[in-house]
Amino acid sequence: MMDRDGDIALEPRQAIGSQESAPGDAHEGASGAGQDPEKRNQILAGARQVFFDRGFDAASMGDIARAAGVSKGTLYVYFENKDDLFAELVSSECCETAERMFVVDPDEEDLEAALTKIGRSFVAAILRPSSIALLRTVIAISGKFPDVGRRFFEAGPCAGISRLSVFLRIKVQQGLLDIEDVDQAASQFLTLCKDGVTIPVLVGAPDAPDPAAVEKSVRGAVRVFLRAYGSDRRTAP
Structure with a gap:
């Protein structure tokens, strides 16, 4: 499927162990995708930086992944899309x-x-x-x-x-x-x-x-x- 940035967004199960995964991310979803609280907080910290610097519309999942220091595949393991990620950031x-x-x-x-x-x-x-x-x-x-x-x-x-x-x-x-x-x-x-x-x-x-x-x-x-x-x-x- 295509994501909001026009890139190919892997489904969560595909993202695990994909070539896009950063070192150490390859198998983190095997025992419960998106459940590592440290990784989740790491992603939220990157999202906070991008959303607050650029605004919601200008922010992209690719930008957030880079700011968070994770692969884009890992990002989709934890959050379905940009809307879901921002809503979680709001609550946090x-x-x-x-x-x-x-x-x-x-x-x-x-x-x-x-x-x-x-x-x-x-x-x-x-x-x-x-x-x-x-x-x-x-x-x-x-x-x-x-x-x-x-x-x-x-x-x-x-x-x-x-x-x-x-x-x-x-x-x-x-x-x-x-x-x-x-x-x-x-x-x-x-x-x-x-x-x-x-x-x-x-x-x-x-x-x-x-x-x-x-x-x-x-x-x-x-x-x-x-x-x-x-x-x-x-x-x-």
Whole structure:
């Protein structure tokens, strides 16, 4: 069959042991094609470089194979096509970003300090160059590939809201917050934190936000959030 680059793309079983295979790749599919996590991460690293440098449409499977240091046959053992590879990259990047977002002790009694820490780590995570590049690429192709947009939304924004909701629910149980819909409250808090910070970066003006502006946005979000949902709104900061 022909691939998107106009080259012959071997079927996964044909790719194993083919002449196109790089040294050490020849038999890696024999005991479970595409299951080596190190090789998979190696391919995703190459894909990240190519997709973010060139954009989805300009990227080719051949380019990705070269950037990843694997044969094109090996690439097709792990991923069916470019769409499948990019969708997996979206999920991988979103999971990595989610892990960076919320590192906070659920038993932290100083709610203002805990929310400030969450807000800072959230904004820092979404402002990473790779996060911005991913968002730009997803926006550019989601109309053509709605499933990619759906996977990004579920693995990114929805996952972030779910993680924060767990923390907020604990604080409600501890009597520190008064919230009827924790998912809605989590979404509101994250939106407040990034308000006025991410859009300028996303469109390239400026290239990097002023740290003071980020801090102001996060602290403002915490202040508004606690006034809205603090168990004693009269004394909330």
